[in-house]
Amino acid sequence: MSNTLFPWQGDVWQQLQQMRARLPHAILFHGAEGIGKTVFAEQFAQSLLCETPLPDGHACGTCGSCGWFVQYNHPDYRRVRPEILDGDEAGDGEEGEAGDGKKTAKSAKAPSKEIKIDQIRALAGFMNISTHRQGQRVVLLYPAEALNTAAANALLKTLEEPPPNTVFLLSSNSLDRLLPTILSRCRKFAMPLPSREQALAWLRQQDVKDADVWLAEQGGAPLTAYVQSQSEGRELIDEFLQHLTRPGIDGALKCAEHLQKTPVAELVAWQQRWLYDLFSLKLSGTIRYYPRYEKALAGLAAKVETGALLRALKSSNERRAIADHPLSARLFIEEMLLDYASMFA
Template identity: 65%
Template structure:
């Protein structure tokens, strides 16, 4: 992260400072995935707990509170997120590779919300605020959502909830109604591209376009280094056939299924967008192939294919057989295009 906030967040940070004089008990930060919302609210959480905040609202980085925060053991701070995200961070930080008996949950569970009860019922360490950071809000399962709602309906004094969401339509309306909503900006293409180049991301423009303009998502995909797999998949989408579907399914079994479905969703969106408006958002490198498909596929077939991709995305994390899942997805696509 360059500086204390990303370059495209500076105006949002200044706007946020106007809320501090009459601090809401809950703020819901919302915007596209991969634009740095989690980092932004972590910065704000540290600033709220800091004992010597700077004139621009950032934490000083020097006081005892900032020291505790940096060491992730501040007594007045809690972070709630799915187990799977905790595991990702542990892997990045070189944590032990422990074999787990079950797959880490991608949901926020009711036990995690209930664990806040003791935290919110004891005095703060330095008579300041308690801060709870929770993301993504759409990760709350229904029991956890209801438990959080009860807390937000009767917020404990001196406690601030900083919540983040990539998709407001997947959050309970009753939770939305009890939070002050704060829109997070999408960077311009030029801003995001400049930042990626500063980070040394190769082929930055292609990655950025393929991730819909989200710079952190682009950086993450580039770091994973699956360009060869993506290009193989896109080549199949550009020239579909039954033989190609089976060959591609066999080759890409190790790629996360959610990634494959996302790549296909973006491809279908580009075909649909080109057919209706002559625009391509995600894969401009394949303009000729996308234009050819747009000319020959009927709108009703495209709509059905997009609907099928959305349904597959919902079950991509729990397939009965990854290979059969990919084959089924690609054969359906082939049938749509021929």
């Protein structure tokens, strides 16, 4: 695991080393989903625990501490993330931050989407015992927006009175979903998107076909683009986008019936990007996510009012907040597509 950062993370790693002289008790790594924040934070955790770190700040990878770390049994290290129900172990990395970018094994059990208060309380015993060889102890928590209300408040109390020799590393895809009080207790560290050239080079090294298409559709996030490219969902995405090119009542009902078993949150995200491209095309003539559909988007942009697009984007944001728990997937999708069709009626 030593020194296995993604190619686009070298510069930000050097920036991070400037903090080591006066290390804050909590660092919040934030940026777009799918750019490797958790991998980066985990590398930093290993380097903090390493007995003989290298001059560039990376862990040596050979000492006893590094040996424990790569086996996930270091006595001074804890990971906190949404648990797999019934105690099954998840693959290494949150959704969109899939470890080294490779597909991870999926548990047969459904994963929890929350970090719960019991997980935060369990840290108390860990933080009240002496550290191994009087060194640091490190807690990595991701994604931070998965903290439910009770867990967030419990974590806040710990951050307000941090135990000695303890560093909290948090990773977040969405700062606006975190309590302002937690944000105020952390040193924020921004993780930028890689350049398009860096991301495409990495995807092509992973033998991803149509890498430019996948990268554009995922907003420039290479790990999410990789995961999507390895899924069996290309046909579903194209079917959904084809429907968006021909909005109508009959099509909306048929599409909802056919795609009702597709994760609703994914459909909302695909439509959000489509709406953003329509809005961007109308205002500035540019397309970010779906350049393959430029002709269809241009035709639709000419027919829709800017105000209607703004209202649709607002509705789409509201839908995304509840998309993980729809009462009826089919009715949810029908309503979403019928609202979309009404803009062009």
